[in-house]
Amino acid sequence: MPVLTPPDAPVIRIDAPGSFPRAVFRERHPVLIRRVLDALPYGPQQRAALAELLDRSTGGGPLEPLGPDAPDAAQWRAWGEGLWGRPWDEAPFLWAESWFYRLLLEATGYFRPDGAWRGVDPFAPFKAAELAGPAVDAELAALDALPPDPRPALLSAALWGNRADLSFQLTAQDGDRAPDLVADDSARLWAALERTPGGRVGLVADNAGRELLPDLVLADHLLTTGLAGHVALYVKPQPYFVSDATTADALATLARLRTAPGPAAAATGERLWRATADGTLTLRTHPFFCAPLPYAAMPADLRAELSGATLTILKGDLNYRRLLDDRHWPATTPFAALTAHFPTPVAALRTLKSDVLAGVAPDTLARLDTTGPDWRTNGRHALVQVRP
Numbered sequence: 567m568p569v570l571t572p573p574d575a576p577v578i579r580i581d582a583p584g585s586f587p588r589a590v591f592r593e594r595h596p597v598l599i600r601r602v603l604d605a606l607p608y609g610p611q612q613r614a615a616l617a618e619l620l621d622r623s624t625g626g627g628p629l630e631p632l633g634p635d636a637p638d639a640a641q642w643r644a645w646g647e648g649l650w651g652r653p654w655d656e657a658p659f660l661w662a663e664s665w666f667y668r669l670l671l672e673a674t675g676y677f678r679p680d681g682a683w684r685g686v687d688p689f690a691p692f693k694a695a696e697l698a699g700p701a702v703d704a705e706l707a708a709l710d711a712l713p714p715d716p717r718p719a720l721l722s723a724a725l726w727g728n729r730a731d732l733s734f735q736l737t738a739q740d741g742d743r744a745p746d747l748v749a750d751d752s753a754r755l756w757a758a759l760e761r762t763p764g765g766r767v768g769l770v771a772d773n774a775g776r777e778l779l780p781d782l783v784l785a786d787h788l789l790t791t792g793l794a795g796h797v798a799l800y801v802k803p804q805p806y807f808v809s810d811a812t813t814a815d816a817l818a819t820l821a822r823l824r825t826a827p828g829p830a831a832a833a834t835g836e837r838l839w840r841a842t843a844d845g846t847l848t849l850r851t852h853p854f855f856c857a858p859l860p861y862a863a864m865p866a867d868l869r870a871e872l873s874g875a876t877l878t879i880l881k882g883d884l885n886y887r888r889l890l891d892d893r894h895w896p897a898t899t900p901f902a903a904l905t906a907h908f909p910t911p912v913a914a915l916r917t918l919k920s921d922v923l924a925g926v927a928p929d930t931l932a933r934l935d936t937t938g939p940d941w942r943t944n945g946r947h948a949l950v951q952v953r954p
């Protein structure tokens with residue numbers, strides 16, 4: 567059946583007064599910069615650069631490309647074509663946020679070849695604290711008490727782990743309220759995997775720690791049950807959106823599992839460790855995972871790499887924004903129509919933490935709209951959507 571692409575909806579931008587994206591820039595980012603400065607003893611030069619980043623990005627300053635020494639200067643010049651010289655406020659939300667995180671790394675000296683701070687993850691203290699904390703202890707302990715059919719529990723843990731996003735927590739009010747699914751294609755997800763057992767499943771990770779842990783446990787389930795013969799776990803090539811998982815974070819999470827006191831967690835960690843060593847679980851990355859663009863614009867090499875997977879599971883809010891393009895679609899627009907560009911069957915596991923949304927039934931939408939203005943962004947709702 568041909569899938570019709572709906573006409574373009576307005577791009578989500580950061581300049582609308584009272585909007586969620588504007589609050590991210592005006593409220594979340596100042597808190598984030600303050601926390602980064604509290605967590606690591608950056609010197610005066612880096613502190614000044616971070617303050618300037620905040621001023622420019624919230625004060626509508628001009629978008630200026632990276633200096634020629636930056637390793638990704640040419641890449642970013644192309645990604646920002648048409649935006650350079652324009653004010654920050656005119657940039658799409660997706661683009662502007664990604665650029666903000668790239669400039670944050672620039673300000674801290676993450677890419678400077680001559681500096682002592684090269685390669686130091688500015689968010690590492692937050693990620694390490696979370697990974698060592700009681701919430702992760704509880705997740706590890708829960709693995710010893712999984713029911714005989716663990717599928718619903720595993721999927722739910724991977725889904726709700728996405729609430730643990732540290733950037734979201736910077737301004738979240740009541741993240742512990744009972745959550746609600748706005749679309750639930752769980753049965754289709756398992757059916758898609760059962761149709762082609764033993765194939766390669768792509769898992770595009772989102773956050774480290776409390777989210778990556780259940781993602782890894784899900785990967786172990788797919789491998790041990792034969793639903794997948796190979797899992798490719800895609801992480802970020804560099805620190806991004808505070809808690810996004812890099813290779814270092816994936817290794818730390820694996821180590822945490824493997825050294826857990828409970829037998830089930832430790833055994834899972836051991837199996838995943840061996841799967842990584844023997845290549846049935848591969849850790850992969852690509853610069854495009856930190857690009858400010860939708861997945862429809864993915865380069866040919868990444869498209870080729872993802873192709874052939876029986877299913878690609880995209881975790882989290884940012885991956886969802888990139889999958890659908892960050893636009894104000896009518897929320898009843900079919901998910902399949904907006905994701906037809908993706909090179910493989912695709913599943914989204916996401917808690918709702920930003921405005922973009924599709925694939926919601928009209929009656930569900932009508933109900934949600936009576937619950938107040940911020941249900942799309944408050945992290946209390948989630949979705950499982952599948953385009954087989």
Ligand SMILES: O=P(O)(O)OC[C@@]1(O)O[C@H](CO)[C@@H](O)[C@@H]1O
Nearest residue numbers: 590731733734882883884919920
């Ligand atoms: O991808 P994630 O970790 O689920 O969410 C990323 C996120 O917290 O960052 C943006 C605001 O900074 C929001 O779009 C979104 O809620």
